[in-house]
Amino acid sequence: MPILRNPDSLRNWRQQQRGSLALVPTMGHLHAGHLALLRLAQARAEQVLVSIYVNPLQFGPEEDFASYPRTLESDLQQLAEHGCTTVFVPSDDDLYPRGAAEQTQVVPPERLSSILCGTQRPGHFTGVATIVLKLLHLAQPDILVLGEKDYQQYRIVGQMLDDLNLPVQLLCGPTQRDGDGLARSSRNSRLTSEQRILAPRLATELRQLCQLPVGSLVQAPARDARERLQAAGFAVDYLELRNSESLEPVSEIRPGARWLAAARLGDVRLIDNMVIP
Numbered sequence: 001m002p003i004l005r006n007p008d009s010l011r012n013w014r015q016q017q018r019g020s021l022a023l024v025p026t027m028g029h030l031h032a033g034h035l036a037l038l039r040l041a042q043a044r045a046e047q048v049l050v051s052i053y054v055n056p057l058q059f060g061p062e063e064d065f066a067s068y069p070r071t072l073e074s075d076l077q078q079l080a081e082h083g084c085t086t087v088f089v090p091s092d093d094d095l096y097p098r099g100a101a102e103q104t105q106v107v108p109p110e111r112l113s114s115i116l117c118g119t120q121r122p123g124h125f126t127g128v129a130t131i132v133l134k135l136l137h138l139a140q141p142d143i144l145v146l147g148e149k150d151y152q153q154y155r156i157v158g159q160m161l162d163d164l165n166l167p168v169q170l171l172c173g174p175t176q177r178d179g180d181g182l183a184r185s186s187r188n189s190r191l192t193s194e195q196r197i198l199a200p201r202l203a204t205e206l207r208q209l210c211q212l213p214v215g216s217l218v219q220a221p222a223r224d225a226r227e228r229l230q231a232a233g234f235a236v237d238y239l240e241l242r243n244s245e246s247l248e249p250v251s252e253i254r255p256g257a258r259w260l261a262a263a264r265l266g267d268v269r270l271i272d273n274m275v276i277p
């Protein structure tokens, strides 16, 4: 499995490729969610490129950039075992030679990026949009594969592809969960054993909210769910029903609307979302 370590080697590799290419960007510490995206990419394109890069630009100064789990050797082994054809593993100096602060940045529309996770993580989606655009320019893929778990990210990147006229098809892989419902995440490995037992309650609340009758008002049940989570030990950043396209608030239960939540257990921030069937 070729491991490309810098932009030049990626460009050279790309120039030699024939056939369709799907890109799966990740920050590593791979789990079943990432591997499901790899399988989706393999089913849709002749070549698959997985990138592994913990992007400093999308972390705030108080966030977990330094403690984000980095397990490159076992990531590479998992990718090879799952038939991944090529991996891009750049360094900070390769992608931000003048430093991240000096980087030209892509600012997504306020309407999508200042809400939900953008409220607690100012600048986060600018960092995400910037790295995704850099990766698209370097890899020139036909298909970009993202996960539904990071739904706001998926919507913002989709909007960027449209707004900047990028000829890339966006695919969304469904959220992969542990047996108890917890959405797989690299950050789950930082939960203590007590927090790990509590963590699936976030998904349980969302699942129950998705079962409310169509037409019922959401304010009271959303508040009750937030209160139950807080009582259990979560610090809830948000738990809200939104339009799946525009991400605007929705006040009554409607098929296709989406519950989105972020909540912290200690210093581990969990996010999850579910669509009303």
Ligand code: AMP
Pocket (backbone or CB within 6 Å): 025, 026, 027, 028, 032, 033, 034, 036, 037, 145, 146, 147, 148, 149, 150, 173, 174, 175, 176, 177, 183, 184, 185, 186
């Ligand atoms: P990350 O490494 O957390 O930046 O995630 C890389 C990609 O994997 C993103 O497109 C995520 O949305 C996706 N992803 C992360 N967790 C899951 C999951 N549990 N199920 C499906 N996709 C996921």
